[in-house]
Amino acid sequence: MTKSNERKLTIARAMAEAVQQEMQVDPSVFVMGEDIGALGGVYGNTRGLLEEFGPERIRDTPISETAFIGAAVGAAQDGMRPVAELMFVDFFGVCFDAIYNLMAKNTYFSGGNVKVPMVLMTSTGGGYSDGGQHSQCLYGTFAHLPGMKVVCPSNAYDAKGLMTAAMRDDSPVVYMYHKSLQGMGWLATEPGATVHVPEESYTLEIGKAKVARQGEDVTIVSLGLGVHNAIKAAEQLEGQGVSAEVIDLVSLVPLDRDTIRASVAKTGRLIVVDEDYMSYGVSGEIIASVTEHDISVLKAAPKRVAYPDVPIPFARVMEQFCLPNVDKIVTAFDSMKAA
C-alpha cells in the first residue's frame, strides 16, 4: 500500500466500519447498548450506524445492563448475532452474571449444542482522572473466567479485523477497547493507534499475537495502550544500545503462548506491561506461561510493570504515579541488567 492510498482511521471509526459492513451482509447482526444510537456511542464507535440501519437494529437501551446483556445471550442463542456494549468495563458488576454464568457457559452446559455468537464490547483504561469506578481495565477478570474469548486491539487496523472476526465467531467475544486509543480528542489520545485501514472487510485471527517490533535483548509483552508505551520504551532503549522486541497480545483468550515463548527464547528477558491490577492478572499469566514451559531460557528474573493493587485514585498526580509508563519500563529493564 503506497502512502497516497493511506486511509487513516481511528479505532472508533474502524470499529464502526466493521459493524457497518457486517450489518450490510448479515441481517442477524444488530447492536444494543446505552447511548449507541443518536449519540453514536460515548466513544464514537457506533457513529453513523443509526442513520444507516435505523432504531430496529441500532437499539438504545435503558440503563439495564443485566437485562440487555442477558437479552443478547437469548437472542444469540436464537439465531441473531448481537453486538452489545457495556459503556465502561467498570460497570460489569451490575451485569456480570449474564456475562460469565450465561454468555460464557451456555455452550458448555449444552455440550456444544447451543451457540452464543455475540460480541460484548466495552471500554477500558484510565489516565484522565475519571476516578476509580470509570478507569479500570479488568483484563484479567474477564480473561480468567472460561467460555468467552477476549480481545483488545492496540490500533485501528487490528480493531476492524478483530471486530469482524468477533461478529463472525460462533462463541461469545469480549471486545475490550482502551479509551485513550479511540481517537476521541477529549481523552488523552495516543496518536499511534490511528493507522491505515483498508476499505474492504477483513478479519484478524482471534488468538494470534503480533510482534509489533523486532528485537534481540528483551521481550516486552503488552496489550492495548501498553503496546504504545512498550514501543516508546523500546525506542528509548535503542538509544542505550538495547534491542527490545515488543509483543502485542491482541487476544487474551485464546492466548498465543507460542509467540511469547519464541520471543523470550530468543531474547532471554521478559517484561510484561499491563494497566490492569498487578496481582492475579495478565502479567502473572504471561510470566507463568514462559517459566513453567522452560525456565532455562531466562537470563534474568522477569519483571512486571502493572497497576499497583489499589483502587484508581482521582487526583492526577496519584493516578499518574500508579500508571505504567515509558520510564517504568526502561527502569524495569535497567534493574534486570543490575540483577
Place this chain on the structure above:
Amino acid sequence: MAPTRDEQHWMYRNMVTSRKFEETIASIYFEGKTPVFSMADGPIPGEMHLSDGQEPVAVGVCAHLNADDIVTATHRPHHQAIAKGVDLDKMAAEIFGKATGLSGGRGGHMHLFDADVNFACSGIIAQGMGPAVGAALSRKMQNKPGVAVAFLGEGAVNQGAWHEAMNLAATWNLPFVCIIEDNDWGISVSKEDSTAIANNADRAAAYGIPGKRVADNDPYAIYEAAGEAIARARAGEGPSLIEIETYRLAGHFMGDAEGYRPEGEKDALFAKDPIPKMRGKMIADGVATEAELDAIEAESAARVKAAIKFARESADPAPEDALTAVFA
C-alpha cells in the same frame, strides 16, 4: 405542609450556593483543556456532571434532614451534597484533586464521602440504593433514629438494583425514602425511549408503598411531598417513593454537545429556571425582601469563592499517597 420563613431562606440560600458553585466550576473546568478539548488536563480533570436546574430537589428534601440522617447520591451529586451540609471547602478541594479534599483526592467529583453528615456517592447507576436501604436497616435494628434517602435519576430506576432494594425496603418496612430526579434524560436517551411507564411513582404500587409525582420542579411541592415521606419514615411507617420533575440545564457532562436535545428545549428550560422563580415567589409572598435575597446571594457567592480559593491554593496529594487508605 409548607416551609417556614426560615426554611425558605435556607432553601434559597442552598439553591443559590449550589448554582454559584457549579457556575464557578464551569468557568474553571475548561482551563488548560483547550483549544482541543482534553478531559485529562487543567485544574479539574475528569468528567464533570453539573446539576444546574435540579437544585429544588436537593433543598426540598434535605430541608427535612439533619446530619444524622443518611443520603446516598449519584454521579451528579453537588446540589445534594451542599444541601446535606457536606463541608464546602473539602468538597471543592476534592473536586480539584487536592490533599485537603474529602478523601485527599482519592475519590473525586463522583465519589464524595463526608462521614460527618452521612453523605456518600456512587458513580455506578442505582448503586446508592443498597447502601441507603442497609443504613435504614441498621437504624431500625439498633433502634436508632434517622432516615435514609437515596437520590437517583429517572434513568437509574430501570436498573435491577433499584427494584431489588425497593422490595427489600418495603418488605422490611424500613425508614427509607427514594427520590427520583426526573430530568427526562439519561445521557442521550429520553425517558420516553427508555421507560415503559410515564410516571415512575406508579411503580410504588409494585412494592405496596406510597408513591407520588411532583410536577414542575417546584421547591414548595417538593418540600411538602418529601416532608410527608420523611415523617412517615421517622414514625416507623415504612418507605416511600417520590418522583420529581426537574430540569438539567447543562449537558450530561461538561463537553457534551447535546445534539440529542430537541430544538428549543433548552431555551424553554432556562425560561423556567427555578432560582429566579423562587426568588420572585418569596418576594411576592412577603417572605423575603429584595435586599435580604441580595444579601443571601452575596453571602453564597462569597462562601463559594472562599471554597474555590481554598481548593486552588491547597497542595496536591503526595503521589505515593495513592497507595494508602486501601484498608481501614
